[in-house]
Amino acid sequence: MNIIVCIKQVPNTTDVRIDPVTNTLIRDGVESVINPFDAYAIEEAVRIKERCGGKVTAITMGPPQAENALKEAIGLGCDEGVLVSDRKFAGSDTWATSYTLACAIEKLETYDVILCGKQASDGDTAQVGPGISTHLDIPQVTYVKKISEINEKSAKVERMTEEGYDVVETPLPCLFTVVKEINTPRMPSLKGMMRAKSAKIIKWTAADLEADPAALGLDGSPTRVVKIFTPEPRKGGEMISGSPAEVAKELAELLKGEVV
């Protein structure tokens, strides 16, 4: 079985800072890590390989240093890494990003399963995974919390919903985005890390992908980020003190005054 896992490098911080002028993330001085949700996708990909045999290819679009994320993925059990990197991809929104990744996936020989984290911890859009399946014209199941059955032809999975979960059967190839409930990612192994150190990462540029140049990067992005801002923290409420009867009375008066 050929398994593809799409990963992204994100800043290792929960306190993401935004440049107020350019509206982009400030990455200086912030260590990059694999998007935490993608770590579950990597683990699930490796588990499918362990169950069914086959090969796991990790793929990422990003700057040259994203190669480190692919090596880390190999250390965690992936077999090979593909870095899609070109200045022409700069400014891609989720549509252009998913188009680019879809082109790279089509360039790979065959694929049965594509796994993505449910969303990236920096942009939080949750759009790239579904976008890839749309470009590839294959089924998608999002928010997968369990892959109950899987073989060369089909899979049965549990998809998390707000109230519970759906059981979904799908033919393969299919794209799954996974939630953190799906597994506990393993620790890297030394032998995997040694293999990763010497592993050769496949590098593709826009020209290698034979993609439509107009669909790449900023030009290929139908959306524009107009502004990113940190919402004002909520102001503290008003405290009313006194006996329960007094408090209730005052609260009622206040509510009347506000015409709730």
Added chain:
Amino acid sequence: MDYLLSESQVMIRDLARKIAQEKIKPVAAHYDESEEFAWPVMKILAESDLFGVYLPEQYGGLGGGILDMCLVTEELSRACGGIALGYAGTGLGTLPILLHGSEEQKKKYLPAIASGKRLAAFCITEAEAGSDAGSIKTTARKEGNKYILNGTKQWITNAGEAEIYTVIALTDKAKGVRGASAFIVEKGTKGMEFGKKEKKMGIRASATREVIFTDCEVPAENLISREGMGFIVAMKTLDTSRPGVAAQAVGIAQGALDCALDYSRTRVQFGQPISSFQAIQHMLADMGTQIEAARALAYSVARMVDSGAKSVSKESAMAKLFASDVAMKVAVDAVQIMGGYGYMRDYPAEKFMRDAKITQIYEGTNQIQRNVVAANMIKETLKK
């Protein structure tokens, strides 16, 4: 301090640190309280290949040495000295095979140890043979193509959990220590049983039991080296493993300092963090300095072992005694800095203090280490 570790040693240390901080630290208090053996953690260490760092590649290891093992032991001990001992105790039980085993024995046992599928244990101590290891009473009588073992080993780390035991027993009682021999005994061998699990002051996640041999039949090919070599095998094993105890002590001390340092920066008294008081600062400075000195000595001796030095008895005794005395002192000071909070079991400082104590006692008390150091020093002056 930069110890000029190799690229792979940095990788080993960083991975051990990651596992210790993410997978051991959160469960250390639980295992200390429950005294269970931390099998889930052992599984993680196994899958991460850490059990094989010091074993040769042809036996499934990563080809490193004692320094590599020390780096792992130190990082694990920084989170929990008891859980770390499941790892370090396996190293101790493995060394007789690695250092003196035959090619067949290495091929048979080391790959399972390197992959972490089987833990190991070293059995020398008996009720009446502690510091005086020469007075062991367990016997191994040869009968045809097997040895019959009889006797009781006491306070054996990993006993009951490990599957491979290296055991020192007398093949010739009349010759005393020159009549001792070393054997490999597999768990499940008929006539081998385990006593009750001991209740300890510290390192409570580590399993300590008696190992009881009653007409236990061991195949003759499980004899390590030759008959009569048992004491030499044991002494060489302990000389090689002592930097590991030093590393465990350094890790415990560092873990205690980590707590005290964090606490001192957040604990406010008299309107300021207590880390702003010189009394606290000087304690922290001494703790940090002592730990670095202990680490430097431990790593130096580990490197000396890895270089193939002929005798490391004096140096490995120095590393063990110095680092373990530092661990005890630093852990006591960490509790002191944290005051009442340090004394409470809700905080990890007191556990480091309990865990530190054993490092001054096992694998040779620090008094015995001083005997070894002094005896070697005096011997060296006689040679001049």
